[in-house]
Amino acid sequence: MDIKNYITEIVKSSLNSLGISNPVVILEKPKDATHGDISTNAAMMFAKKLGKNPKEFAQAIIEELNIPENFITNAVIAGPGFINFFISENYYRKKLDEILEQKNNFGRLNDNIDKTANIEWVSANPTGELHTGHGRQTALGKAIANLLEWTGYNVTREYYYNNAGRQMENLQKSVYARYRQIFESDYPFPEEGYAGDYVKEIAAILVKEYGDKLIDANGKIFREAGEKWCFNSIRNTLEVFGIQHDVFFNESSLYDKGKIKETIEEFKKRDLSYEKDGAVWLKTSELIKNKKDAQDKVIVKATGEPTYRLPDIAYHIDKIKRGYDLIVDIFGADHGDTYREVLAGIDGLGYDISKIKVIIHQMVTFVQDGKPVKMSKRADNVYTLDDLIEDIGADVTQFFFVMRSANTHLEFDIALAKEQSDKNPVFYLQYAHARICSILRNAKEVFKDFAESNNYNSALLTSAEEISLMKVLLAFPDAVRSAVSTFEPHKIITYINEVAEHYHRFYHYNRVIDKDNKDLSMARLQLCEATRIVLKNGFDIIGISAPTRM
RNA sequence: GCGCCCAUAGCUCAAUCGGAUAGAGCGACAGCCUUCUAAGCUGUAGGUUUCAGGUUCGAUUCCUGAUGGGCGUACCA
Structure with a gap:
């Protein structure tokens, strides 16, 4: 018990x-x-x-x-x-077996065992590459999805995108302009166009394939080439980052299935919308409670085109109807107000929004040598997420984005992240894992019959470092529960850091492999193995690798 | 102006639904490698938790106000 x-x-x-x-x-x-x-x-x-x-x-x-x-x-x-x-210490000694038996399942909870969760994140439209500004959300979603899984949820990882509308037209025009510029260098580039170099790359591909035959072609081919290139780029970045989405939900399917129209009708029927200046307005000022100066918002423009709010509402209703027990959205602080309007709209139509959990993360400032680094979207050369991963590695990228509470502004020190040394906090954790692996390898040399599953006498583990290490290891399930209760994976990092700290101290004061004392060696080796299991499981949740050598 | 978020060691940040002496890393200083990985360990210094009130056995945490910063405040997403 x-x-x-x-x-x-x-x-x-x-x-x-x-x-x-x-x-x-x-x-x-x-x-x-x-x-x-x-x-x-x-x-x-x-x-x-x-x-x-x-x-x-x-x-x-x-x-x-x-x-x-x-x-x-x-x-x-x-x-x-x-x-x-x-x-009593015996309680902890006895519980040590649970870690060794459960292995990579130690720490998994049954709290949500028969429930389903949907987590939607990244969701960038295919108009460009993922840049560092997307990084925090990307990393957070990855860790939170893992965390939900560890508490028993059956998790659907979802990506919502829109390959229609103004932004795509803008991409189309941008690709076309770059294409023309290859033949006429002074051909004007649209003012609001996507200035990134990748657009030139897309244009070059078209030239390679079609030469100048597309100068009078229908714009569609430029849009499709752009979309294809961008989506491949995004999906490739996600793959490098170790993220696999189960569902790519296309916004246009909501139009195809008449969901947009249906939603407008519903608002009208319930007298939650009205027409003014040729546009359709949602009565958000009434729907949003506890907000003094809430204003009504446009859901259909005078042009007849919906604003992003309407499909977003229809999309969430779709997710609710799919029957998930939990629906998670992750947004940056720049969306801080708008999700309230969306939730209010869904609520107004009578759907239960209590299952929707919106995680808002604050913005990230990138710092290099003490100076802030500008990551402008409009610049020709954006610092992409690919660049960042290439510079500092996927593990460090993941770790730095997740290491702090989403609720506070994050300062991302690129110089520190690049540092392959003891200054870098991620290595402190990974080093502990590598160190254990090294000892386990050595043990097999010294004791030919040693295996991680051997019997051992836990009563021999009596030093202060051994006892406190055991106590920390056994707190892992609580750490998982605590982290998931607030959707905060950084709590796992804080916990794992404590594990590494206790292990390093144990290692320092307690010789593990001792040829002349096999029984004690065996007991300590099992403690090492238990530590390795907890570290590895924690790394799995956070989304970083567990190196066996460093 | 209004709304949301934030303010903790020199710097970056933790702190268990309000709990006991507010903790880590980096930076500074002083030690520890002929022994399993020194990317490690040990010690020292560093705090009126932005400020002013309030709530109570107890406040970094909750409330009110002030100050400073971030993000919004579109018929963009």
């Missing part, structure tokens, strides 16, 4: 017999090890209600507790009224 569930139960029944029915018991892991392994603030929570002194009430709770001798060694009152539980 899990010790935390057990303590929760005995505290609950203790509170029950003290006259508190159905108490919610909160357990915490104290920051300070001298405060025990598990603590509860129950006495402070309930003493006030009863008009009692927290410390005295804590004493009453303890007296009611039925503590067996086996795994809980002590329960004491501390500070303003905490009850601190001390867990």
